Amino acid sequence: MPAQLNTLDAVPIAPGRWPLLGHTPSLLRRRFGFTSSLREHGDLVKIYLGPLATYVVTSPDLVHQVLVTDGASFDKGIMFDRFRPYFGNGIAMSNGSFHRKQRRLVQPAFHRERIAGYTAAMSGKAAELSGSWSTGQVIEFDLAMQELAVNIVGETLFATELGAQAIAEAQRSMPVVIKQGMVRALSPGFVEKLPIPGNRRFDLAISRLRRIVGEVIAAGRAEGADRGDVLSMLLLARDADTGEGMDDGQVYDEVVTLLTGGIETTALALAWFFHEVGRAPEIERRLHAEVDQVLDGRPVTIEDVPKLVYTQQIAQEVLRAYPIWLLMRRASAEVELGGVRLPVGTEVTLSPHALHHDPRYFPDPDRFDPDRWAPERDSGPPKGAYVPFGAGARQCIGNVFAQTEIVAAAATIAASWRLVPVAGRPVRQKVTGAAYPSQLPMTAQRRNV
Structure with a gap:
């Protein structure tokens, strides 16, 4: 130099x-x-x-x-070192040749053909959840979108009855893991050893996740079949050069990585999506007009996503405003x-x-x-x-999955519902690793279309 x-x-x-x-x-x-x-x-x-x-x-x-x-001259930094003992050495945490190998093994789960199949689960789960609402009901919308994101990642990740238990545990534990993990990552090392409530909650959540996800992996390994879900692909994946697959520990690390990324990013994006739409009548009008024209009352398919141009613009702006x-x-x-x-x-x-x-x-x-x-x-x-998803060789491997999910779920909900902010309950941003709403009550109003 x-x-x-x-x-x-x-x-x-x-x-x-x-x-x-x-x-x-x-x-x-x-x-x-x-x-x-x-x-x-x-x-x-x-x-x-x-x-x-x-x-x-x-x-x-x-x-x-x-x-x-110069991406090849940089690895993940100290924040990821702090996360790694708890989140494992999945593709979001790993470095060097090991990261490149794992990315090759995981990538097929996110090819376009697989995402086309996942789109049915995205729109189906959104329709199922929103179908449970009633006109005039006040919904804690951030929690509802977290439930939706958990159910979607569960449907695509675990296609088993035991997998449903893992998703229920993920819904309970992942918000604790994500929030407290960021505090640990930014604090001096001694903080994580202090006997404080946040540390106890974090350790318990990690312990529960390890147990149930480990049981799902063991069951999938014993079955040895491709059920069309991501876990099957991880268990069956083989390195093109060596023919070797992943052991159970590495599969666990990749599952936790996908749970973390698949729940937080999309849940928050969908929550803020309808918060912004709900307080902007012209944006709402254009969204509904596009959804009505493109879908005409039928479920979203992968072929519809490129046609939902304005819906995608709203999603891009959400990812800009709340990254x-x-x-x-x-x-x-x-x-x-x-x-x-x-x-x-x-x-x-x-x-x-x-x-x-x-x-x-x-x-x-x-x-x-x-x-x-x-x-x-x-x-x-x-x-x-x-x-919003990084860039280069370390860009989030699920970025297309997440963007497809945001558009498919948002269009499904918008086709039938207006979500109206509740007066007198202001919404503020709370920041951990991402921007969470302090609260997000919205009143559901069924559309007459």
Whole structure:
């Protein structure tokens, strides 16, 4: 590398650093406000998680370099090290050649032909849930969408009676695991050893998941058949070079990875989707007009998804407005980034939320505007500015599944229902790793179509 590159000492340090705890209190107290403020200090800004320095990338071009151009020179970072003992070494957590091998084994479960089959489960479960509502009923909509996401991932992941028990446990335990896991990831290591209620809840939830998912895997292994679900494909997958499959421990890690990603992302996206639609009459009118025209009263199929153009625009805007908060990477080779030499082992952080709310690339970023994504608009945001599922070789393997699910489920619900916000019950964002609504009561009103 050229000698004139700056060293890490030249990177500005963000204000708000505490003794011993570093910037962790600022991160946990201010969340979005803190990460969005970092762009004011440069394209690369140093913060401390306890005593650990990490370098926050705030510009799209450098984000694209980390995730895509030089993606092979970065592994998952310290946050994933903290998660790995509990979430396992699935494709979301693993690194290097092992990650590439696992991605090849898991990828067939997300080919277009499989997703076409999953679409029936997506629309079917959405119809089943919304069919249980009555006109005038006040629904805790965030909880309803969590139930829907759990049922959809369960239908596609576990096609067994025992699998239904695993899904019930996932519905109970995964929100605890996700929330407390993020707190652990951002806190000094000693915090996870403290006998506090959050730690006890987390440990119990992990223990329950290990037991029931292990039982489902053992039953599937004994059956040895392809039932058309994801678990069957994981159990039957073989490496093209060695002919080897996954042992039960690795299958468990991949199942937990898919449960985590398949529940949180889509449940939150669907909840915020109808929150935004419900408070914007023109967006609601256009959504209903499109759904009525494309579906004409029948269930959603995979062929309908590309035709639901405006529905997709709303989904894209939801993923822009309410993305995950932080991603982390670690340099596995020496890299030049923004004129700075990053030695091997340097921790790098980026915030999809901060990127998606940068007014340089998304004018009036707090305004919900699906027309940002209209096909007739010539230019979109630059590479690296919109990363709801990451990018490059480490992009979320279930991104097409998730986007299909959001559109199919939203169209199914919108075909029959209006969801109206409840007056006097304000909705705020609560941030863990993602943006959760503080509450989301909505009144169901059946449409006369």
